[in-house]
Amino acid sequence: MGWLAPVRRCPVDGCPHAQGPFRLCEDHRRRFTPMGMAGASTDEYLATRPAVIIRGDVGRCGYPGCPFPVLSDELCDGHRYRWVKLGRPALAEFPAVVEQLRNPGFDLSKLSPLLRLEFAYLLQLRTEQRRTHIPIGDWNRAVRLVIEAGVESVRDRSLASWQQQVNRGCVARGLFRTLLIALHDLHDQGVEWDRDVWRPEYLGFDLEARRGVPPLHFDKIAQEWLRELVKRYFRLRLATTELRTVAGQLSSFHWFSRFLTECYPAQQDEPAVLDRAALERYSGWLIDAPDIRPGKWAGRRLTARTRKLHLSKLKGFLEAWRRYGFTPPLPENAHIYVDDLPRASGLQANFIDEYLMSQIEAEENLALLEPETRTMVLICRDEGLRIGEALTLKTDCLKRLPSGRWALVHYKSKDKSYRAIPASAAVVDAIGGQIQRVRERFGDRCRWLFPGVSRNPDGDYFISYTTLTKRFDAWLARIRLVDAHGQPATVNWHQFRHTLGTRMANAGVSGRTIREVLGHTSWTMQEHYSRIADDTLRREYEAKYEVRFNRKGQAVRISATADLSGVEWLADKIGRRLHAVAGGWCGRHIARACPKNAADGCYFCEDFQTEPGLLHIHQDTLARTLELQQTAAAAGRVRVAERNERMATAIRHLLDRVHQDEAEAHSSAKESAAPHRELNADAG
Structure with missing residues (x-):
């Protein structure tokens, strides 16, 4: 506020007094x-x-x-x-x-001995967290409140009681929350599984597994017997299922608890209430029950898909109750059958219209996007990653393949596995620049490709979904994204994934390939994009090796024993199925448009590939090109002659490298066969 600067003179001309x-x-x-x-x-x-x-x-x-x-x-x-x-x-x-x-500091001298220890513990916690600083004014505000209250300990009053004395937005509200939670953990050092609110960071899950997962609130289940059984069931589920998946199922039991409270107020505390009649009544109650959560969903009725989700989760809970013998025993007629589940509507076509994609992909618009978010847009567009998977990418996510291609390695949270998929050239370049920016900011300390912007001094946390989405939405508003009717439009991150799947299906890519690229664990989602059967899966000779050549004439081998050979085959499969061109194949990524023009053609493109069986086509093309060059030179058409000379040079270079590789392969085969001939001669 300027109080620390020297006092200045009043700005009125000739006034000798100080300014206030x-x-x-x-x-x-x-x-x-x-x-x-x-x-x-x-x-x-x-x-x-x-x-x-x-x-x-x-x-x-x-x-x-x-x-x-x-x-x-x-x-x-x-x-x-x-x-x-x-x-x-x-x-x-x-x-x-x-x-x-x-020289500011945190004054504890006016506090009683116990309060002094509690606030000192608060300083220790906030220092270890290293997420944000404590403004001196907010600290003094919290200390004054405690002194004026005349309490012996902060725990003498509830969190709501302290926070109602502090304005919203004041850091003191967060100080009281942190301190009371920490003191509660000190005084009640029980097992986290026994609490009614499970905090993911205390359950042993790392930062990647608990990304964005809020605390699991079992305290919203009003019936104590149901609450304890659901906690036991969830602990069992967490042993085999992703934390995010299990946490998303908790709302189904919040709805069921609300149903028991409203429809069976006198019997809700008795497990015997769960008979077939109650379950049938619950299925009908879900149709008319409004959503009571605050926000945009308040008052809305549940869709058939959501009702099916709630009933199926309750069905799994009842089956586990019966299978593992939870106590008290479940009534014999408490069953939810598959026929009881509502028929959900088909999946929604959630891809981005090509009219919108043309605006999003325009270079002049992408240039307006700051580099970090631009990299994320390219990854979601070309690789089809879920936004959660992209947020947790590591700085070592790119792996070089024997052929010279790049693979993008990411963690797939749905089945707790790491996957590798082909990476486009645009994504490789963008990720390289992003890695450089991360190292300039954190050195080698940060392992995340997209580190958090604020409250992240050591690079321990990745960027939040909220921060990234705010940037993206602001960019969409800046480029004035409009639909074909001229109306303002907006898109979300997950739509890029659907767009890639739709583009691949429209281009004739097989369902098997779409499933591999997008990482679906079942065929249900893949069928959402395409129902085309793949009648040309990996052939027998591809299981051993196959040779292709890029435009530089360099051999591109696919070996089943090579590292990440599945990525090699997948990248080749997409290119071969999508872009068959004269004399070879185009390996360009499906999400990128072809830059070819009539003057250059495929011989000048880095994505062009060929094989020895197509050499006769290139030899014929070379002969006709030389004939055109000679004719143009004789007629004095210099530009045409130069153009055909460049084309001939590119074709010769490709042919030379193909012949050279064939000779090397033949020589290697003879050397490997020589010992066998000597062995046979000795045996004879």
């Missing part, structure tokens, strides 16, 4: 007040050239080193203003208070 409120001395501040109440600024008041007011000689300011005249209380205008703002401390202590502001 509104940058004016006290006398000029009084004259300025009517103008200020009318909306005028200090500069507008100074433009009127106010007269200088000279006071009598009453001495100099008592603050050490201050040269300005005294106003009252032995202080000048400026120091008296600061003295009032600091709570009117004793004048002898005033310099020490100001010095404390220059």
Whole structure:
């Protein structure tokens, strides 16, 4: 607020006094007040050239080193203003208070012994967390509240009682929350599984597994017997299922608890209430029950898909109850059958319209996007990753394959596995730049490709979904994304995944390949994009090796024993199925448009591939190109001759490398066969 800077002179010409409120001395501040109440600024008041007011000689300011005249209380205008703002401390202590502001600290001296220990523990916790700083003003606010309350411990009052005394947005609210939770853990050092609220960070899950998963609130299940059984069931599920999946199922039991409270108020505390009649009634109750959660869903009815989800989760719970013999025993007729589940509607076509994609992919629009978010857009567009999988990418996510291609390795949270998929050239370049930016900021300490922007001094946390989405939405508004009818449009991250699957299906890619690229564990989602059967799966000779050549004539081998050979086959499968061109195949990624023009053709493209069986086509093309070059040169058409000369050079280079590789392969085969001939001769 500028209090630590030296006190300055009043800006009125010739005024010898110090400036206080509104940058004016006290006398000029009084004259300025009517103008200020009318909306005028200090500069507008100074433009009127106010007269200088000279006071009598009453001495100099008592603050050490201050040269300005005294106003009252032995202080000048400026120091008296600061003295009032600091709570009117004793004048002898005033310099020490100001010095404390220059070198701030956390004062615990006025607290009782137990409170002093509690607030010291709070400082220790916040220091170890290293997520945010504690403003001195908010700290003093919390300390004053505790002192004025006259309590022996912060635990003497509830969190709501403390927070209602603090304005929203004040850090002191978070200080009380952190302290009370920590003190509760100290006084009640039970097992986390026994609590009614499970915190993922205390259940042994790492940061990657608990990404964005909120605490599991079993306390919202009103019936104690049901709450304990659901906790036991969830602990069993967490042994084999992803934390995020299990946490998402908890709302189904919140709904069932609400049903028991509303429909069976007198019997809700008895497990015997769960008979077939109650379950049938629950199925009908879900149709009419409104959503009571605050926000945009408030008052809405559940869709058939959501009702099917709630019933299926309850069905699995009842089966586990019966199978593992939970106590008390489940009534014999408590069954939910498959026929009881509602028929859900088909999956929604959630891909991005190509009219919108043309605006999103335009280079002039992508140039307006800051590099980090642009990299994320390219990854979601070309690789089809779920946004959660992209957020947790590591800086070592790129792996080089024997053929020279790149694979993108990511963690698939749905089945707790790491997958490798082909990476497009655009994604490889973007990730390389992002890795460089991460190292410039954190050095080698950060393992995340997209580290958190704030509250992340050591690079321990990845960027939040909220931060990334705010950037993306702001960019969409900046480029004025509109649909074909000229109306403002918006897209979300997951739609890029659907768009890639739809593009591949429209281009004739097999269902097997789409499933491999998008990482689906079942055929249900793949059938959402395409029902085309793959009648040309990996052939027998591909299981051993296959040779292709890029435009530079370099051999591209696919070996079943090579590292990540499945990625090699997948990348080749996509290119071969999608882009068959004269004399070879195009290995360009499906999400990227072909840059070929009539003047250059495929021989000048880095994605062009061929094989020895197609050499006769390239030899014929070379002969016709040389004929055109000679004819153009004889006719004096220099540009046409030069163009055909470049084409001939590219074709010769490709042919030379193919012949060279064939010779090397033949020589290797002879060398490997020689020992066998010698062995047979010796045996003879």
